[in-house]
Amino acid sequence: MSKKTILTGITTTGTPHIGNYLGAIKPAIDASETAEFDSYFFLADYHALVKCHDPERVAKSSREIAATWLALGLDTDKATFYRQSDIPEITELSWILTCMCSKGLMNRSHAYKASVDANQASGKSELDDGINMGLFSYPILMAADILMFNADIVPVGKDQIQHIEMTRDIAGRFNSTYTKLFNMPTAQVAEDTQLIPGLDGRKMSKSYDNTLPLFCSSDQLNKLIKQIDTDSKAPGEAKDPDNSTVFQLYDCFANEVEALQMRDKYLNGIGWGDAKKELFEFLDEKLSAPRAEYNRLMNDLPFVESVLLKGAEKARAKAMPLMEEIRIAAGLRPLPFVPATQAKKAKKEKSAEDIARAEQGRRRGILMQLKGALEAVANSDDPKLAATQLLAEKAAKLATLKAKAKDKAENELSILKEELAKFS
Ligand code: TRP
Numbered sequence: 001m002s003k004k005t006i007l008t009g010i011t012t013t014g015t016p017h018i019g020n021y022l023g024a025i026k027p028a029i030d031a032s033e034t035a036e037f038d039s040y041f042f043l044a045d046y047h048a049l050v051k052c053h054d055p056e057r058v059a060k061s062s063r064e065i066a067a068t069w070l071a072l073g074l075d076t077d078k079a080t081f082y083r084q085s086d087i088p089e090i091t092e093l094s095w096i097l098t099c100m101c102s103k104g105l106m107n108r109s110h111a112y113k114a115s116v117d118a119n120q121a122s123g124k125s126e127l128d129d130g131i132n133m134g135l136f137s138y139p140i141l142m143a144a145d146i147l148m149f150n151a152d153i154v155p156v157g158k159d160q161i162q163h164i165e166m167t168r169d170i171a172g173r174f175n176s177t178y179t180k181l182f183n184m185p186t187a188q189v190a191e192d193t194q195l196i197p198g199l200d201g202r203k204m205s206k207s208y209d210n211t212l213p214l215f216c217s218s219d220q221l222n223k224l225i226k227q228i229d230t231d232s233k234a235p236g237e238a239k240d241p242d243n244s245t246v247f248q249l250y251d252c253f254a255n256e257v258e259a260l261q262m263r264d265k266y267l268n269g270i271g272w273g274d275a276k277k278e279l280f281e282f283l284d285e286k287l288s289a290p291r292a293e294y295n296r297l298m299n300d301l302p303f304v305e306s307v308l309l310k311g312a313e314k315a316r317a318k319a320m321p322l323m324e325e326i327r328i329a330a331g332l333r334p335l336p337f338v339p340a341t342q343a344k345k346a347k348k349e350k351s352a353e354d355i356a357r358a359e360q361g362r363r364r365g366i367l368m369q370l371k372g373a374l375e376a377v378a379n380s381d382d383p384k385l386a387a388t389q390l391l392a393e394k395a396a397k398l399a400t401l402k403a404k405a406k407d408k409a410e411n412e413l414s415i416l417k418e419e420l421a422k423f424s
Helices: 018-033 045-051 055-071 088-098 103-107 110-121 133-147 158-177 191-195 218-226 245-253 256-267 272-298 301-330 340-379 383-400 403-423
Strands: 004-011 037-044 080-083 153-156 186-189
Touching (some): 004 018, 004 133, 018 037, 018 055, 037 045, 037 055, 055 080, 088 133, 088 158, 103 110, 110 133, 133 158, 153 158, 158 186, 256 272, 340 403, 383 403
16 A cells, blocks of 8 residues: 655744644654655744744744754654745645635634634724734645645644645645645644643643743753642642643653652652652753754754755655646646647547548549540530530439449549539
8 A cells, every 4th residue: 555645844933842842743753753654744934924023033943943853863864854935836836725715714714713803802993903814824825735745644733623624625626626636634633732731731832931942951941840830739748640730741751660650759749849850850861862962953054954955855856746737737837738638639630630631632533533524524515515414424324333332423423513513
């Protein structure tokens, strides 16, 4: 069976945090290690422009996210790893898909509706206030990301499921309007993604400003862990591990035995100070090797850039031929181009021409044979009479003939009639 294509992107607006690692990057790298998938992972830097107009921040985030994937061991010989803006075919496809997408579909987009609702809630009379067209048509660019590589499986957070449904909708419209060129992708939602808590216990997310950056310094990590919200139970009091952010973060990185041992410590009343110290030491140890690699890569950006450019070349080798088919399907063609279906028809038309030409040839042949008789009529004293006689003679002879010979004689007769019409 042919391999399934798995594809996902990360928007380049923030610094990668532990939630990104556990929810998106780690499972993606794991998938790319199996022989089951062709994997495409990319920096969604065009998507960053939707919400972030700070160029330094977009550039910084692109460096950090690229270095993060590599530091965590992504094998770029196995996976295709690229930057969205290095693939011009994606934006080109995005326009074609824009013309395949009803405005009503975009009106129903959660992200757009949330912004409209926020404007309404704050009493603004212009409900589209502050909403740019990028935000409005964001799902179309995402559809282009996915369809450009005909992805089968798209790992995303829950908030992105609607975008995959829209992608299917748009792909279906293209397929039925033009030619079936697109697969129907499926969203793959890692259920635990939602369970990685941030410093305040809510889901870890850059929009809540509660993240633990994946590769901050040891000191920074220690400081942030000390800020994690806890209850006010004193040392010695039993604590509920399942209601503790400190424990849950430990659990995300621990194997079963480690998790069980830590659970016991909570039940036995470990103090929050000690629990946080255990979490810090554990995480710091787990992250120290990839952190060192991350720092090395951040100090060798030309190398990271070269990896991305190689990835772009690999990605474009896939995107360009499909884009060519898409253009042709939509009617964007070199002027002399004739689609295969029409070329067949043209061939039939040509053979009708051939028949006419053959007919002409046959007629010329018969005329050559009749040349003498025709000259005799023309040169006779009474051409009109001679013509009538000749036609009558031939008609009488025709009556005596059979099938094939009759056909030939009929042909002769009708040509004669035409040629002799001038005498009647
Ligand atoms: N919109 C996604 C997010 O914010 C990022 C993204 C852009 C993406 N294009 C994609 C994810 C294509 C999967 C596939 O998380």
